[in-house]
Amino acid sequence: MAEKMTIGVLALQGAFDEHEAMLKELAADYREIRQRKDLTDDLDGIIIPGGESTVQGKLLHDLGLFEPLRQKIIQGLPVMATCAGLILLAEEVSNDKPLLATLPVRVRRNAYGRQLGSFAADGAVAGIGDYPLRFIRAPYIEACLATEVQVLNETAGHITAVQYHNQLAMAFHPELTHDLRIHAYFLEIAAKRKKLALGA
C-alpha cells in the first residue's frame, strides 16, 4: 500500500489551476504554495507551473520563498517544472539572469519569439511515448551542462524536456492537455523518493 503523498503546487502566478486539475484526476493530494509558511517539510514533491518567470522569480524573493525552495530542491525534493518553471530551475539563462539555478542546463527564454511563434507539435517523450506538445512563448534548452542530464524530448532541433535526478523539466505544457501520463510519471518519482526516505 502506497503512503499518502502531498504535492506542493507553486501558486504565485500562472497556470497552477491546470496542474491541480491533473493531480485531482490522478487522486493525488496537493497544497498551494503562496507563502513561506506553505512550504512545509511534509511535501513529497513540488510543481512549478508555466507563467512569467520574471514574475514568479520576483515573488519568490519578495515572499521569502526563494532560498528555502532552492535548498529543498538541492536536497532532493522531486520537482516538476513546465515552461517558466524550466527557466526558474535552469543554471544558466542565455538571455536573462538565472533564478533558482538547480538544474544544469542552459535555456533561452522566449526562444521561439512572440505569441505568433507559439505552436503545437506531436512528439515522443522518452519513457512516455507519443505525447501532444504545446509551446506557449516557450523557452528551449540550448545545452546540458552535466552528463547525468537525460534528454526526454527534442522538437524542431532543440531539447525541450530533461530529467536530472529529482528534477523533471520541460518547455511544453502537459497541464494544457488531457494526457495525464507525465504527471503520473512525476508522482512515481515522488513515490520512489518517499519510499527510500521511509526505508532509511
Next chain:
Amino acid sequence: MAEKTEGIGNRYELNKNLAQMLKGGVIMDVTTPEQAKIAEEAGACAVMALERIPADIRAAGGVARMSDPAMIRGIQEAVSIPVMAKCRIGHIVEAQLLQAIEIDYIDESEVLSPADDVYHIDKRKFAVPFVCGARDLGEALRRISEGAAMIRTKGEPGTGDVVQAVHHMRKINQQMAAIASLREDELFEAAKKYQVPYDLVAYVHEHKKLPVVNFAAGGVATPADAALMMQLGAEGVFVGSGIFKSGNPAKRASAIVQAVTNYEDAELIARLSENLGEAMVGINADEIQLLMAERGR
C-alpha cells in the same frame, strides 16, 4: 523529429493558452519603455502599451486612436514579458497593424474612441489573440463568439473608482450561476435571452465558468482593490491609470502584484498598503460625462 502542427482552431487554443499563463498576474498600462521596465521589474505579467493612459485620455478629450507603432515597438524591445496594445472597437485595420508588428495580445478596447458603432472585429480572422471588455455575460459570450481569447470586465477606465469593475464581475458571475442552475432544455431560451450562441451557453452550463480566462479591469488603484477583484472571482487584474498616476509607481506596482498572489491574506495586504504615497486622485464613476463602458455591446 517532431513536426509543428498548425491550423486556425489550433491557433485559437494556443491563444487561449497564453491567457492561462497570465493568470494570477497583473497587467499594467505603460506609455514609455522606461515605464515598461519599471512594470516588469515590479512583477507585471504583461504590459499594455499605449500613448496615453485612460485618465489622460479622459482629460484630453477628442478622438483616441491606436498608438504609434514606433512607440509600441520601443516597449516591445524594452521588456521580455508579453506586450499588449489597444485598437479601436471595430477598427479592422488597426488590428491588422498590431498583428503586423507581432503584438502578443490585442485589446479591442472601449477606452479608445469606437471606429464602428455596430460591429466588432471578426477576431477569428486573426492569428494573434484578442482580449475584450464585457459588462455582463451576454457581452462576454458575444465577444468570445467573435473570437476573443480572453475577457476582462470593462469597469470604468481612468477613474480610479472600482465600483463598475465590481458591478461587472458580480453580474457576470451571477448570470453564470443562473445558467448553471437551469435544466438542459431551458438553455435554448437562455441563448435567446442573452443573444449569444447556444454552444457557449451550454459550455457555461456544464463548466460554471467562461471558456476563456476572465480578468478584472477598470478603476483598480490600490492593492486592496486588486485583492477585492480576486476575491470576487477575477483570474487576474489589469491596472491602467492606477500605477503611473500615483506617487510611487514602482512600490505601488510591486504591492499590487503581491496582493493579487495573496489576495486572501489581509495582514499581508495591510502591510503592503503602508506608505505607498499618493494614490491616483480619482473621479467618482457617477460624476463623469463619458461612460466608456457603454461603448461596444
